Amino acid sequence: MLPVAFLLVPAAYFSLWPVPIEPVAWHAPKAPGYAGVHAPNNKLLGLHNISLDGEAGPEYVALGPDGLLYTGVASGRILRMKQDGSGRQVFSTTGGRPLGMAFDEGGGLVVADAIKGLLSIAKDGEVTVLADAVEGDPIRFAEGAVVARNGKIFFTDASTRFAPAQWGGTTEAATLDVFEQSCTGRVLEYDRAAKAARVVAKGLCFANGIALSGDDETLFVSESGRYRVWKIAVAAQGLDVAHQSAQARVLLDNLPGYPDNLTRGLGGRIWLGLGGQRNDLDLMAEWPSMRRVALRIPRIFWALPKPYGHVIAFTEDGKVVADLQDPTGHSPLTTGATETVDRLYIHNADAKSLGWIAQ
Template structure:
């Protein structure tokens, strides 16, 4: 009896070991070097300034991933359902204005006041006054699709600058944005890029490539530079708007790191007042995850485990502001992480509205 139990146990161990070592996974991790996480010190010293957020109910909707102020003085929020919700500064008079049947991650307005959105499932879209959806671009070239449209900003001439987070993992193919992002960041193949859409010609060009999950994007005050968050490498880049297919790792003067070795995963970037740029940190870094940077095989093994077992960091609310020289000018934190996944912040009407990937409300605080 004991011998049979030993044989069965040995067989189970071999099966599990074989699964962890050999079962196919979609990602092919590559080795990279992660700097030691700085932790919460200096300008990021722990505080409670984001704790006790005031909440705006949003009914059955959830996941206000991005919030933007429109030219009509109304606010617009992108929900997980694909809905775009319009509301007053105090959260009142909520109205759904459109549903893209995808997942909008970024909202902006062109010089004519038209709403332009980045939909991770569908590409770059325009939303008409009656809620009609027009696809502006879902490919760079016929054989080069935009797989993960994420964030966008619009220049004074109407050019739309868009982050395409990954050319490897599409949220449409993998079921949702979070799953696709985890695969890309675990792989670290650096296929994220920044695109520019010309509304006059309808053409798309590659501004820069080689980013590990390109994410939030914002324009400099003079319109000559883009600030781009690179989620997978914990940093923010400064990239020239007139760059063409620049590899950020090439040492080009048109692409340089402005903020490096951040304490968390940087997400949305928005412009505030007095030259500020607001950035949300989705979650703090996990030293265990950083320690696996040189070991692609181990990361591949981890991808065979349930997602909840991945070392993705604990909940921790954090948004901060910096100026165009990279100086940190504000840091707002909630160590308890009561408002989940703080992806960004929108400063307007004397308030700071907090973005979230999964929250069932819109959080805000007075400034």
């Protein structure tokens, strides 16, 4: 009887142990691999690195109107430094996890904080919470933010199911959301005059990076869990992207990695970071029960793809005009890129330095 018991215990564990997701079946398109405009290259090799002196995870980098770089790190601090990395100081501390950032016309810093919500940080570093709920519903996972010329702030709430504050941080919450595929991410607008937020669009599977078109009429939104980038009208009201609408369309589809931060670059182009290669999750797309089993396996046994640095730039009509890769396996998790006249700074979620390459 003892050998039978040894077999039954793990069988029961892998089939019955509770997991926090209610996975949804979906059809994952066949991964395109690295071909065409994404043909393999080494253009992201040889990054110069700016040490962060013990801090880690410059997940987003913003260039301020003062010419300084601003980046949020895992400790909850926002660092400020010259473009060569010198003069680094702690500008502010949010007490959460600062992710996407943007500056308003007055020079104030707007921050999407995964724990705290949408924040405004004055020039002296004082933090004010602009919004931690929308229409009475908590903002659980603020991700990206952008400020329009009229002062309105557009930002993403990656998941209404899994909040980093409740699930051990951004990585675990994002993993659960993408595994579940319930697509509860949304795009929000905050009106400072009305001091209220509204839902622009919903139904996104992990809404991530966000950027505005040159005329401020359209939002570009990366949907990490479905490997695509959307164009969504800023005028949309509670639009569900699961239903066809003239106000939303997919601009970039079936990308070779998980699309992350979006930033405006030079010459009208938009930079996008691909935070990791696609993996066996695609094979489980139509098998929710397999995803439940996978979550019961200790993470140390997961077969993860090797790190693959990858950032691209595209135009507002969806033409890819730059593709930079590091296929060596030594790249940090490339979540985006910030472009200046002579440098391209590479965002990353876990490195202990800020990388850049010369333009």
